[in-house]
Amino acid sequence: MPDQSPRPSPLDPRPxxxxxxxxxxxxxxxxxxxxxxxxxxxxxxxSQQGEWLLRIDDIDPPREVAGAGxxxxxxxxxxxxxxxxPVTYQSRRHAIYLDALATLQDTGRVYPCACxxxxxxxxxxxxxxxxxxxxxxxxxxxxxxxxxxxxxDSRGPAIHFADRIQGPCVYELETELGxxxxxxxxxxxxxxxxxxxxxxxxGISEVVxxxxxxxxxxxxxxxQQRLDLATPVYAHLPVAVNQxxxxxxxxxxxxxxxxxxxxxxxxxALNFLGxxxxxxxxxxxxxxxxxxxxxxxQPNNIxxxxxxxx
Ligand code: GLU
Numbered sequence: 001m002p003d004q005s006p007r008p009s010p011l012d013p014r015p016x017x018x019x020x021x022x023x024x025x026x027x028x029x030x031x032x033x034x035x036x037x038x039x040x041x042x043x044x045x046x047s048q049q050g051e052w053l054l055r056i057d058d059i060d061p062p063r064e065v066a067g068a069g070x071x072x073x074x075x076x077x078x079x080x081x082x083x084x085x086p087v088t089y090q091s092r093r094h095a096i097y098l099d100a101l102a103t104l105q106d107t108g109r110v111y112p113c114a115c116x117x118x119x120x121x122x123x124x125x126x127x128x129x130x131x132x133x134x135x136x137x138x139x140x141x142x143x144x145x146x147x148x149x150x151x152x153d154s155r156g157p158a159i160h161f162a163d164r165i166q167g168p169c170v171y172e173l174e175t176e177l178g179x180x181x182x183x184x185x186x187x188x189x190x191x192x193x194x195x196x197x198x199x200x201x202x203g204i205s206e207v208v209x210x211x212x213x214x215x216x217x218x219x220x221x222x223x224q225q226r227l228d229l230a231t232p233v234y235a236h237l238p239v240a241v242n243q244x245x246x247x248x249x250x251x252x253x254x255x256x257x258x259x260x261x262x263x264x265x266x267x268x269a270l271n272f273l274g275x276x277x278x279x280x281x282x283x284x285x286x287x288x289x290x291x292x293x294x295x296x297x298q299p300n301n302i303x304x305x306x307x308x309x310x
Contacts, residue, residue: 018050026068029256033248041208047297054083078259112147113137132178150183159218164235171218196220200229274301
C-alpha cells in the first residue's frame with residue numbers, strides 16, 4: 001500500500017526542518033558577492049539536511065535586465081547548486097502582496113504619503129547622508145494633496161533580533177530608519193514588504209544573506225509582526241568589497257561569475273567565509289569541493305566582519 005501519511009509540501013509554511021533560501025534580483029549576472037550569499041545559505045541548509053529554496057526577486061521591472069533571471073539559474077546550475085521545489089518568482093505573487101497590504105491597512109498602521117523625495121531631503125530629520133522620513137503625512141493628507149506611496153507607521157517597541165553572525169541587534173525604527181515605504185510611488189511593491197511576507201509565508205527558518213541587508217531586517221520583522229507571521233532567524237555574512245571598499249555590484253562593475261572557473265571561485269568563496277579549504281582542493285572538481293564543504297562547514301568560522309576586501 002502506498003504511504004498515506006501526509007507529507008509536507010516543499011512550501012509548507014511551518015517546516016519542522018531547516019529551510020533556507022537564496023533570493024537574487026535579476027538586475028544582472030551573479031558576481032562574486034552573490035556567490036558568497038548563495039554558498040553561505042546553501043551550506044547552512046545542506047549541513048543541516050535542510051531545504052534550500054530559490055526565489056527570483058523580480059518585483060522591480062525598471063531595474064531588471066532582460067534574460068538575467070534565466071542566466072542566474074544557469075550559473076547556479078553550473079556551480080552545482082541544487083534547489084528544492086520549483087523556483088519562485090515574486091512577479092507571480094502580487095496577489096499575496098496585495099492581500100498583505102490590505103491586512104496591514106486594516107490595522108490602521110499604513111498611510112498614504114504625498115511627500116516627494118526632495119521634500120523629505122529638505123526636512124530637518126532628513127539631514128545627514130540617510131534621509132529618515134519624519135512622519136509628515138501620518139496625520140492624513142490635505143484636500144489638495146495627492147497620495148504618492150504607502151508608508152508603514154514604524155512607531156512602537158524597538159525591534160530586537162540576535163543575528164547569528166553579527167550578534168545582537170536593536171533598532172528603534174522610528175528614529176533610525178523612519179516610516180518606510182511598503183508600496184512605491186510607481187505602484188510597485190516595496191522590497192521590504194515582498195521579502196518580509198515571502199520569507200514568512202515560504203516557511204524560511206533562517207535567512208542567510210549579505211551584511212548590506214542588515215538594516216532591512218528590522219523592517220521585514222516589523223511587517224511580519226504586524227501580519228502575525230513567524231520571523232526567521234537571521235545571519236548576515238560579511239560583504240565582499242573591492243580595493244576601494246565598495247561593495248561588489250553591477251554598478252561597481254563587478255565581473256560576472258565565470259563558470260569555467262567554478263571550482264576556483266567556489267574555493268575562494270569558501271575561504272572568504274573562513275572555511276580554510278585546503279589549497280589542493282582549489283583545482284579539483286566541483287563535486288569534490290561540495291562534498292568537502294558539506295562535511296566541513298563551520299558557521300562559527302565565518303568572520304564577524306562587516307566587509308572583506310577581495
Ligand atoms: N533580492 C535581494 C538582492 O538581490 C536580496 C534579498 C534578500 O536576500 O533578502 O539584493
